[in-house]
Amino acid sequence: MQAELDQPVVLRAPSRPSGPATPLAAVVEPAESRADLTEPREPRRPLPSRPRTGPIRRRERAALALAAGDVVVTALVVGLVAGLALVPAAAVAVGTVVVLRLTGGYRPRLRPSSADDLRPVALGSLAATVVLVPTGGIAGAAALGLLGALVPGLLAARAAVHVARRATRRRGRGLDATVVVGQGAAARRLVAAAVDHPEFGLAPVGVVGVDPTDVLDPETGDLGTPRLGSLLDLTAVVESTGARRVLVAQDADDPTLTDLLLACRDRAGVEVLWEPRFSALAPRGGQTDALWGIPLVRALPAARSRAPWRAKRALDVVVAAVLLLLLTPLMAVAALAVRWEMGRSIIFGQVRVGLGGLPFTIYKFRTYRQPPSSGSAPVWSVAGDPSLGPVGRFLRATSIDELPQLVNVLRGDMSLVGPRPERPFFVDRFSVDVPDYHRRHRVPVGLTGWAQVHGLRGDTSIEERARFDNDYIENWSLRLDLQILVRTVRAVLGRQGG
Numbered sequence: 447m448q449a450e451l452d453q454p455v456v457l458r459a460p461s462r463p464s465g466p467a468t469p470l471a472a473v474v475e476p477a478e479s480r481a482d483l484t485e486p487r488e489p490r491r492p493l494p495s496r497p498r499t500g501p502i503r504r505r506e507r508a509a510l511a512l513a514a515g516d517v518v519v520t521a522l523v524v525g526l527v528a529g530l531a532l533v534p535a536a537a538v539a540v541g542t543v544v545v546l547r548l549t550g551g552y553r554p555r556l557r558p559s560s561a562d563d564l565r566p567v568a569l570g571s572l573a574a575t576v577v578l579v580p581t582g583g584i585a586g587a588a589a590l591g592l593l594g595a596l597v598p599g600l601l602a603a604r605a606a607v608h609v610a611r612r613a614t615r616r617r618g619r620g621l622d623a624t625v626v627v628g629q630g631a632a633a634r635r636l637v638a639a640a641v642d643h644p645e646f647g648l649a650p651v652g653v654v655g656v657d658p659t660d661v662l663d664p665e666t667g668d669l670g671t672p673r674l675g676s677l678l679d680l681t682a683v684v685e686s687t688g689a690r691r692v693l694v695a696q697d698a699d700d701p702t703l704t705d706l707l708l709a710c711r712d713r714a715g716v717e718v719l720w721e722p723r724f725s726a727l728a729p730r731g732g733q734t735d736a737l738w739g740i741p742l743v744r745a746l747p748a749a750r751s752r753a754p755w756r757a758k759r760a761l762d763v764v765v766a767a768v769l770l771l772l773l774t775p776l777m778a779v780a781a782l783a784v785r786w787e788m789g790r791s792i793i794f795g796q797v798r799v800g801l802g803g804l805p806f807t808i809y810k811f812r813t814y815r816q817p818p819s820s821g822s823a824p825v826w827s828v829a830g831d832p833s834l835g836p837v838g839r840f841l842r843a844t845s846i847d848e849l850p851q852l853v854n855v856l857r858g859d860m861s862l863v864g865p866r867p868e869r870p871f872f873v874d875r876f877s878v879d880v881p882d883y884h885r886r887h888r889v890p891v892g893l894t895g896w897a898q899v900h901g902l903r904g905d906t907s908i909e910e911r912a913r914f915d916n917d918y919i920e921n922w923s924l925r926l927d928l929q930i931l932v933r934t935v936r937a938v939l940g941r942q943g944g
Contacts, residue, residue, distance in 0.1 A: 456931065485816035508611065508742050509552040515603035516543050516551075520574060523599050526583040527592045538574050545570040554717075554744065556646045556735050560605040567604070571918075584706075612645040619651035624690050625670070627703070628695025632721065632823045637671050637691050639738040646737055651687045654680050656695075656703065678708045684714055693742070694720035701881065711748055711886055718745040749889055749922040757924055761860050765931075766855040773849060780846050784811050787837040793850055794841070798867035805870060806859040809850040812823045813838030846939050863927045864892025865915035866903075876908050885913045889919050896926075899933040 520539035524530055530538070546552065551566030575593045578584040582633050584592055614620045621644060626636050640648035674683045677700075684692065690711035692710055694703075710716040719735065719742040733744045749755065784792045794812040797805050815832055834842070841847040854860040860867070865886040868876070877884040896910040896918035897903075918926065 454886070457785060473577055508607075509559075512552060512604055513543050513546075515607055516546060516570075519599045519603045520570075520596065521591065523595045524574065527588060527595055530578075538577060541577065542570045542574045545573040556648070556737055556742075558608045560601050560608065563604050564603060566781070567600045567682070568597055571600065574856065590633060598638075615645050615647050618644065621647055622690040622693040623651045624648040624693060625674070625680070625683055625687060625689040626650055626653045626693045627656060627677070627707075628693060629811040633739065636695055636721070639740055640693075642673070643738050648691060648693070648737070651689060652683060654683055656700070658699070677706065681709055681714075684710050684716055689716060689718065691717045694718070695736075696721055696723065703767055703795075705885075707745070707884065711745055712750075713837055715751060717746075717747075719743065720745075720824055726757035746920060754924050758927060759858075760863065761924070761927070762855050766852045766860055769849075770852050770856075773852075776846065777849050780811055780841060780849070783837045784813075784841070785833050788812055797870060798891070799870055799873045799887065800867055801887060803884075803887050806867075807852070807911050808867060809853055811841055811847040811850060813841050813847050844907070848893060856894060859890075861892045862894070863918075863930045864890050865918070866895050866898060867891035876912075880909050880912050883908070883914055885919070886912060886915045889922070894930060894934040896930060899930050899937060 472582060517536070517539040521535045524538050525532065525535040528535075530903055538674075546566045546569075549569045551563060551570065555562060571593055574596060575584070576591050578592070579589050594647045603895070604679050611620070624634050624640060626640075628636070628771040636755050637650045637653065640646060650671045652672050654674055668684070680692075692707065694707070707718050711718050722741060722743050733746060735742045735744055781792045790812075792812060793809045795809050796810075798805050798808045838847075851860060852930070855862055897914035902911045902914060918930075
């Protein structure tokens with residue numbers, strides 16, 4: 447857990463970093479008192495609780511159709527070949543579906559085909575056979591017979607689903623309204639491929655230009671797809687057209703474009719795909735796809751729209767509740783020690799910025815002996831502060847001062863894992879000075895985080911912290927959360943707090 451900073455430091459005038467990331471010490475200087483955190487601020491617009499659905503729902507229905515076919519075929523084949531009763535056969539079928547899910551058998555694809563299904567189907571069938579052999583459900587040549595029947599059976603069932611889906615699309619049904627971002631030949635190529643091949647499920651409704659001077663490119667109109675504006679119009683165009691997919695005609699190192707695409711994906715539930723700059727080198731598989739031979743990279747869905755996200759909240763509640771019960775004696779001793787050294791209030795409350803930029807009050811054990819000074823400028827703590835006594839120094843080194851934040855986790859203000867929350871003044875400042883800092887607030891803040899387990903705590907680079915936080919958000923998984931928690935425990939036991 448990162449030891450957070452309840453002793454302020456005054457910021458110097460902001461400046462956009464032009465070179466390598468610099469530690470916070472390069473842009474802050476010590477001050478004598480903490481911030482008055484009640485300064486007026488502009489209201490922040492909250493993110494929706496869940497992104498709007500679109501092609502996500504349609505993809506889920508397609509995946510459910512495939513899964514239903516997989517369960518039926520597997521149960522029938524296992525029942526006939528292995529002679530299992532309905533319930534055990536169904537259990538094996540469900541296990542096969544789980545293996546298919548883990549091996550990419552239900553990943554989204556523009557034009558699904560049985561050829562792409564071969565690997566996950568083979569692995570799922572092999573898993574079903576391997577499970578049945580040691581349990582005595584099947585043996586010898588019957589095992590090979592089961593494997594030989596499962597693979598073609600599953601491929602045939604999936605082929606039927608794919609054929610029906612493509613036929614529906616060719617009739618103009620089940621297509622997703624699509625906005626193309628780009629101009630010139632690159633944009634025309636994507637529009638033409640989507641229009642000429644409806645089996646990919648795309649219905650272009652318009653083109654948005656990256657270059658504001660090229661908004662009225664007349665060469666796009668020959669495909670019957672109107673020019674709908676420039677880049678800054680993208681979110682409005684997506685909303686007005688009801689688009690569910692955005693295709694970007696080329697890579698662009700443009701923070702504005704990235705922010706707009708993230709807004710479309712995270713807030714509107716829109717699927718984003720882009721043509722990589724080095725398209726000839728683009729690998730196929732995983733998060734890559736192709737539209738009539740044009741390589742496309744698919745953005746991962748927003749973390750909060752992924753299926754395991756609900757399990758993250760359940761994990762937070764269970765672990766926080768158990769830790770509070772187990773650590774109550776330790777917290778009681780810490781409270782007595784704080785009372786002995788400070789001689790005043792034990793718990794320190796401070797306003798921080800959480801999900802969607804909304805403020806909340808974070809709790810921790812007080813570690814500084816110096817009382818807050820009303821009306822002082824927001825400040826940041828630094829190493830060697832004389833107002834940090836022996837008890838406070840120990841609590842921070844062991845991160846025991848953070849334990850009251852388990853209450854914040856139970857209340858839903860925070861998660862166990864996520865970007866560490868910061869004070870409103872610094873959020874406003876860093877959002878201006880640090881590239882991509884504002885993107886950290888797309889998920890709930892955390893008691894510990896990806897940046898913290900890499901040693902980015904205390905007086906370290908804010909730019910590097912933001913980079914790690916955004917990397918965590920884009921690649922979130924329950925496995926990553928568990929990995930961070932394990933590394934956090936290791937760091938706490940090694941007294942690496944700060």
